[in-house]
Amino acid sequence: MDGEELTEQETALYDRQIRVWGANAQRRLTKSHILVSGIKGTVAEFCKNIVLAGVGSVTLMDDSLVTEESLNANFLIPPDENAYKGKTVAEICCDSLKDFNPMVLVSVEKGDLSARSTEFFEKFDVVVIGYGSLATKKAVNEKCRKLSKRVAFYTVDCRDSCGEIFVDLQDYKYTKKKLEEKVECELNFPSFQEAVSVPWKPIPRRTAKLYFAMRVIEVFEENEGRKHGECSLLDLPTVLEIKKKLCEANSVSESHVPDSLLERLITGTIEFPPACAIVGGILAQEVIKAVSGKGEPLKNFFYYDAQDGKGVMEDISNSFTS
Amino acid sequence: MDAPQSKSRDLDKLLLRSGNLVGPGFFPGTDLRDDIREYVKVLVVGAGGLGCELLKDLALSGFRNLDVIDMDRIEVTNLNRQFLFRLEDVGKPKAEVAAKRVMERVSGVEIVPHFSRIEDKELEFYNDFNIIALGLDSIEARRYINGVACGFLEYDEDDTPRSETIKPMVDGGTEGFKGHARVIVPGVTPCFECTIWLFPPQVKFPLCTLAETPRNAAHCIEYAHLIKWHEVHGGKSFDPDEPEHMKWVYDEAIKRAELFGIPGVTYSLTQGVVKNIIPAIASTNAIISAACALETLKIVSGCSKTLANYLTYNGGEGLHTKVTEFERDKECLVCGPGILIELDTSITLQKFIEMLEEHPKLLLSKASVKHGKDSLYMQAPPVLEEMHRPNLSKPLYDLMGRVEKDTVHVFGTSLKNEEKQSSLTKLRVVFKEVDGVADMDTAIWRTNSKRKTPF
Numbered sequence: 001m002d003g004e005e006l007t008e009q010e011t012a013l014y015d016r017q018i019r020v021w022g023a024n025a026q027r028r029l030t031k032s033h034i035l036v037s038g039i040k041g042t043v044a045e046f047c048k049n050i051v052l053a054g055v056g057s058v059t060l061m062d063d064s065l066v067t068e069e070s071l072n073a074n075f076l077i078p079p080d081e082n083a084y085k086g087k088t089v090a091e092i093c094c095d096s097l098k099d100f101n102p103m104v105l106v107s108v109e110k111g112d113l114s115a116r117s118t119e120f121f122e123k124f125d126v127v128v129i130g131y132g133s134l135a136t137k138k139a140v141n142e143k144c145r146k147l148s149k150r151v152a153f154y155t156v157d158c159r160d161s162c163g164e165i166f167v168d169l170q171d172y173k174y175t176k177k178k179l180e181e182k183v184e185c186e187l188n189f190p191s192f193q194e195a196v197s198v199p200w201k202p203i204p205r206r207t208a209k210l211y212f213a214m215r216v217i218e219v220f221e222e223n224e225g226r227k228h229g230e231c232s233l234l235d236l237p238t239v240l241e242i243k244k245k246l247c248e249a250n251s252v253s254e255s256h257v258p259d260s261l262l263e264r265l266i267t268g269t270i271e272f273p274p275a276c277a278i279v280g281g282i283l284a285q286e287v288i289k290a291v292s293g294k295g296e297p298l299k300n301f302f303y304y305d306a307q308d309g310k311g312v313m314e315d316i317s318n319s320f321t322s
Numbered sequence: 323m324d325a326p327q328s329k330s331r332d333l334d335k336l337l338l339r340s341g342n343l344v345g346p347g348f349f350p351g352t353d354l355r356d357d358i359r360e361y362v363k364v365l366v367v368g369a370g371g372l373g374c375e376l377l378k379d380l381a382l383s384g385f386r387n388l389d390v391i392d393m394d395r396i397e398v399t400n401l402n403r404q405f406l407f408r409l410e411d412v413g414k415p416k417a418e419v420a421a422k423r424v425m426e427r428v429s430g431v432e433i434v435p436h437f438s439r440i441e442d443k444e445l446e447f448y449n450d451f452n453i454i455a456l457g458l459d460s461i462e463a464r465r466y467i468n469g470v471a472c473g474f475l476e477y478d479e480d481d482t483p484r485s486e487t488i489k490p491m492v493d494g495g496t497e498g499f500k501g502h503a504r505v506i507v508p509g510v511t512p513c514f515e516c517t518i519w520l521f522p523p524q525v526k527f528p529l530c531t532l533a534e535t536p537r538n539a540a541h542c543i544e545y546a547h548l549i550k551w552h553e554v555h556g557g558k559s560f561d562p563d564e565p566e567h568m569k570w571v572y573d574e575a576i577k578r579a580e581l582f583g584i585p586g587v588t589y590s591l592t593q594g595v596v597k598n599i600i601p602a603i604a605s606t607n608a609i610i611s612a613a614c615a616l617e618t619l620k621i622v623s624g625c626s627k628t629l630a631n632y633l634t635y636n637g638g639e640g641l642h643t644k645v646t647e648f649e650r651d652k653e654c655l656v657c658g659p660g661i662l663i664e665l666d667t668s669i670t671l672q673k674f675i676e677m678l679e680e681h682p683k684l685l686l687s688k689a690s691v692k693h694g695k696d697s698l699y700m701q702a703p704p705v706l707e708e709m710h711r712p713n714l715s716k717p718l719y720d721l722m723g724r725v726e727k728d729t730v731h732v733f734g735t736s737l738k739n740e741e742k743q744s745s746l747t748k749l750r751v752v753f754k755e756v757d758g759v760a761d762m763d764t765a766i767w768r769t770n771s772k773r774k775t776p777f
Contacts (some may be wrong), residue, residue, distance in 0.1 A: 015399045019594060019601035020498040045608060052402055052604040075378055079429040100405050176639060273382035274619070277375065277612030284605040285499070285637045295499075296639045306616055309629060313641055 006030065010103065014054055025292035029055050030103075032291045033123060037061040037113045038130030038228070039089050041073030041271040042158040045280025046128065046287075048076070051097050053288055057105035058097065059124070060090040061113055073271040118143040126152045126287050131228040134196075134218040141168060141192035152290045155192065156283055157214065159229065160268025161306035163279035164214050167286060167298050168192055174293050189300055190317040200250035202320035208303040208312050212257040216243045217265055231266040239266055275306045282311065359384040362622050365451040366390045367440060367467055369416040371602050372457025372494050374406045375611030377420055380455070381428040383619055389451070391436040391443070392417040403604040440466055441744070449474055449489070453618055456493040457611065459600060461521060462743070464493060468506070468514035469746040472657040473731055475508040481659060483509030492617045494610040498601045499638035501610035504631055505617050511631040512650045513657035520648075539579060539586035543595045546574035562597050571596060609635065655683065660729060660748035667719040667753050671699055674718050678732060684747060689734035693722050701734070719753050727752040 006027060011018070018026050032055045036047060039062040051058060064070075066084040071077050076096040077084060084092050090108045097106045113129070114136040121127060121144050129137055137155050144151040145168075153168040168189045175182045190198075196215055203211075220239050221228065231239075239262055247254050282302060289295040301314040364385055366376050369392035380388055394416050396407045406423040407416070417435035425433055436443070440463060448454065448470050458464050471489040478484050491506040493514070506513050531537070532545045551560050551571065561567050572592040579587045593599060613633060620628045629645060636642045652658060661683055665674070671691065678686040691698040698721050699713055700706045713721055722728055729750060736745040 012398050014402050015590075016599070016602045017402050017604075019590070019599065020603050048405055049605045049608055052405055054402070073382055075382060075427055078427055099408065101401075102409070274379055274612040274616040277379055277608050277615075281605045281608035281612065282637070282641065284608075288603075288605070298641055302641070309613065309616065309633070309645075311641065311643055 021292055021294055025294050028292050029053055031056050032125045033057045034126045035059045035124040036128045038132055039093055041276035042156055042280045043130035044074045044076045045276050046283045047097055049284030050287055051101045051104045055104060059107055059109050060094055061109045062090040063088050063110055066092055073273045073276045114139050118146050121151055122147050122149055124151060128154045130156050134222045138193050145191055158271050158279055159265045161272035161275045162210055163275055163304040165283050165302040167300050169290055176296050187299055195316055198316055198318055200252050207314055209258055209261055210303040211314060213261045213265055229269050233267050235266055236263055272306055279304050358622055360386050363387045363451045365454045368392055368457035369420040371403045371607040372611050374404045374420055375607050376455050376457050377424045379612050379615035381424050381431040383615055386431055389434045390417045390421055393439045403602055403607055453621055454491045455614055455618055464514050469656055472508045472513050473746055477659045490621050492614045494614040496606045496610050499606055501606050501635045503610050503613040503633045505629045508657045512648045515656040516651035516654045517648050536582055539591055540595050542578040542584055542587055543575040543592050545578055546571045547596050550574050655747055660750040662750045664752050664754055669718050670715055671718050671721060672714040685737045686734040689732045692731045
């Protein structure tokens with residue numbers, strides 16, 4: 001982790017991946033600092049992948065206590081009540097992750113993410129918010145954008161067997177392979193606030209329905225003061241009311257957001273392991289690309305639905321003209 | 323002759339019937355019948371990058387009976403993605419450590435490890451499983467398992483596959499940011515052999531390029547490895563795990579590269595070319611394995627359409643996935659009804675085995691012959707060869723129980739593209755003139771791509 005060159009140990013351990021992205025990219029990875037908040041199955045998978053990839057450090061934030069439910073889809077928590085009783089999710093996951101790669105500094109940060117100052121985020125190169133509330137996602141994204149250092153910002157949300165990833169790399173320059181040459185490219189990412197406030201009407205019809213469904217549920221949970229995932233079938237009438245209002249405000253028909261999809265998302269409180277592994281894998285890949293500066297990044301939403309096995313990228317910003 | 327009974331034949335009803343399944347609206351998770359996952363047996367072939375992820379995903383998804391087979395021991399270069407292994411595990415068998423670690427993390431799952439080569443297991447071993455999930459890194463290994471699984475397949479009178487003999491496979495493969503996941507349902511989807519043309523030809527440099535006209539770094543390396551080594555070291559075999567050998571090849575490759583003005587020879591590349599190293603990262607393995615686990619769940623529960631039938635994935639530049647529906651090759655030697663061979667009832671087993679060598683579609687030498695559960699003749703080991711030798715002089719018709727026609731499996735070395743490889747092939751043997759009249763003339767056999775008689 002120290003010094004400019006990879007150590008002999010790092011070169012041996014990372015041999016197979018250095019053959020993929022090169023030694024320079026690996027060096028950049030070993031110097032990167034990742035903040036992760038909100039740990040359930042998908043984020044656990046993400047953490048495993050970036051720890052194996054050999055990032056510099058991973059800081060975990062999740063003060064919820066481990067319960068039997070936490071075990072679902074989360075390989076980092078051993079099923080031993082004596083071991084996890086009284087501990088927080090972050091603490092248990094921290095111990096497991098250290099095992100996967102002793103060269104990565106894995107630590108726990110206690111407290112409320114949304115209460116942190118802007119300066120707090122300056123320590124990090126990447127911030128990942130898992131299962132966050134609308135307010136938290138907006139607030140943290142704004143703070144990251146205020147910093148002079150560019151902090152890569154990601155949100156991830158998995159409900160039932162669906163997943164959403166959001167990416168904000170601000171103004172991002174990267175190299176892309178075009179035939180045999182390397183080309184310099186630039187992308188401009190909208191902020192989280194902008195990306196979730198885009199008027200629905202100009203958005204192309206074939207856009208993933210999950211984008212709209214997630215926005216409805218975000219609003220529901222904020223209005224009702226619910227924590228992420230704190231919902232059930234009983235809430236469906238309220239959720240459908242919100243959907244109706246949002247559709248009206250955006251001048252789109254109600255068929256824009258299928259009721260069946262909303263029902264799935266509010267009743268499916270447990271995560272689905274294969275979906276966690278896929279979304280966690282994609283997220284890890286994106287973070288690796290952003291840190292190494294190599295390869296075209298995802299812009300700016302990714303949706304996965306295990307029901308049809310499809311993963312789609314959606315580029316949603318105010319650039320749509322009505 | 324009946325097919326070998328599988329322990330959970332009643333569950334076979336749940337396996338994919340031919341044609342597409344249209345599932346009800348619910349999927350997956352809590353709606354899945356837990357009892358299915360309690361009973362279903364899944365074999366994971368390979369405990370490496372894909373295997374580790376597969377075991378974890380299947381265990382977390384509720385499967386209770388898993389087996390894993392892998393002949394390798396853990397190496398340091400595995401640790402960047404095979405997350406079940408630690409530095410102190412280096413040297414231990416992959417299958418055993420993987421099984422142990424997953425059972426520690428997921429309660430209720432039973433994983434039986436097999437530290438062995440896939441070829442060393444009996445056919446009955448494979449038949450015991452409802453689904454086989456592959457996490458392999460070579461074409462040969464995939465071909466072998468494909469041959470085994472498709473070997474269980476039987477067809478009825480109308481040439482439709484008999485559903486209780488269908489052994490589905492889910493196959494994943496990765497390299498760097500790229501990967502694929504596919505579902506193989508023998509008799510329904512294409513099998514591995516049907517789509518063998520999908521794979522680019524294995525890199526084999528022409529000898530003259532290596533010897534006379536190298537153009538790139540890999541040519542220089544292979545010159546040192548394949549040609550110069552033997553010139554200098556005579557009979558001593560090259561050991562890729564011996565650092566001194568590798569260094570020697572590297573030094574020679576550098577010399578040759580300098581001679582021809584070719585850049586790019588590094589020690590790392592030398593290792594890569596000589597050992598055929600596949601670049602690999604954790605995230606691609608995680609994604610592809612999860613896709614395979616998902617398909618395994620769908621096959622078992624039968625409540626949703628499975629992947630039809632080949633997914634390719636590329637995450638290097640942006641994100642690209644594509645699903646292609648490939649079609650079966652009805653003439654496929656492996657998953658098809660089998661090559662038709664018509665014989666006289668007088669043909670001895672010895673003569674039959676000799677005929678296989680000249681058969682244009684087989685070119686099979688040193689064949690062992692199996693009829694259902696019975697081994698008619700085995701080339702090895704010596705004890706069994708001796709035991710079966712008396713059969714050689716007997717008519718095949720008699721050995722097969724004097725049935726008019728039946729399926730026979732032959733296993734031997736086939737010569738394809740001037741390369742010898744082990745192969746297991748299915749044959750439909752049909753006896754002519756089965757009315758007691760012995761035909762003492764030399765047997766006439768025909769291969770037939772258009773069946774003249776229903777089988």
